[in-house]
Amino acid sequence: MASTSHPISKTSVTEKPLLVSISGYALLVVALVLLAFAGISFLQAHEPTILSVTLFVLSLLIFKGMSVIAPNEAVITTFLGTYMGTMKKSGLRWVNPFYSKQKISLRARNLNGQALKVNDKSGNPIEIAAVVVWQVDDTARATFDVDDYSVFVHIQSEAAVRKLASSYAYDHSEDDHADITLRDSTGLINEYLERELNERLARAGVVVIEARISHLAYAPEIAQAMLQRQQAAAMIAARRQIVDGAVGMVEMALLRLEDKGTVTLDTDRKAALVSNLLIVLCGEKSVSPIVNTSA
Structure with a gap:
């Protein structure tokens, strides 16, 4: 994700130690x-x-x-x-x-963001939330550069999460050519979110210690449809694997029959044998095939 530069104002006040103390x-x-x-x-x-x-x-x-x-x-x-x-x-x-x-306070604080409804890169509505661990690093900026640094952190965190969600697809089923997706690239997504937050919150003298996606799901109105599509995709992938394995087993069976000379099969008999074996190997229910090799 291309990061957006958030330059600190020229009138920003930088922290300095109090000498007379x-x-x-x-x-x-x-x-x-x-x-x-x-x-x-x-x-x-x-x-x-x-x-x-x-x-x-x-x-x-x-x-x-x-x-x-x-x-x-x-x-x-x-x-x-x-x-x-x-x-x-x-x-x-x-x-x-x-x-x-x-x-x-200079202590570390937790921001448990609420689930936001955002459209991902493909335009599908999703729900996303993040947990942010942050602390004040520059007391002068936190006090004088923003009106309320706690509110600033909350609003900028929501803005960063919305930008992140709209920059990537939910998963690879939404974008087959995507190298990074929200669901499948959790580590990189968290790194991008942390970097974006640090850039946004630098003007408030706040540093982000850790930022992680805590909730990611399709919005309720499309969740059922997406679940059916995922189930269909999983079924197709399983069938593809079964067919690939069955074809390999049929090829192996024909080669072994020919090598041992057990039977001699012409083209029609080979086609029939292949058909029967595929039915046996790919069928969902148990079958009792009859293999007829006689003339």
Whole structure:
């Protein structure tokens, strides 16, 4: 399948690490100490003082700059609408308290797509669905280049599955000359789907780990007709194999009779013998043939 290029916008924001970020454990202790001194100062003066208010505000600013980052999680920071960087190191981190912070998951996710009704390359309606395993790779693109990256993944996955289904025939019975079909070339089809999804989702900073077709069938309105055609094709193939084997056995029988000189058969007798043997070998029911070799 010819892949379609989906170039990333020139205004795209690329992920970068946040340089101004420190461990928050020591500052947490400092904030608690400041909060305690602010409380003590307030209790001693029995009214808010400049010292108690200052200590209280400083402790609040330290607390506001704290971020708890779990494994496979990131925090995106912005300041007055400007992207400052992404924190990915897990633990308690502290940044400028005036930065806006947004958490984003880096864990792998599953998208179990619904069955879509699409026309394949031959125009037959089929039902197809895919399972996609994906995760956020570039937090900046996932946050700033698309409105909602989860919805973007869902819609683009459906579009990719529809394009894939319309690019190939369901099986070889639909297109005898096709090298790749949806049913008979599962490995290649999955590779093409994964490649198409990665190209479509690159602008959202999402990478596809695995993509597989989970459901493939003819649409209900033509399923019965297609089943009858497949059964007919299977019956024809079986009959062809039976006839090929029977002809070989008849040829072998005639050669052995002639080589051993058991009987001498003219052309008419050979034709009759061949006819009887084919009836015996190709018939569906048991028969009791009478082979007459006398003059």
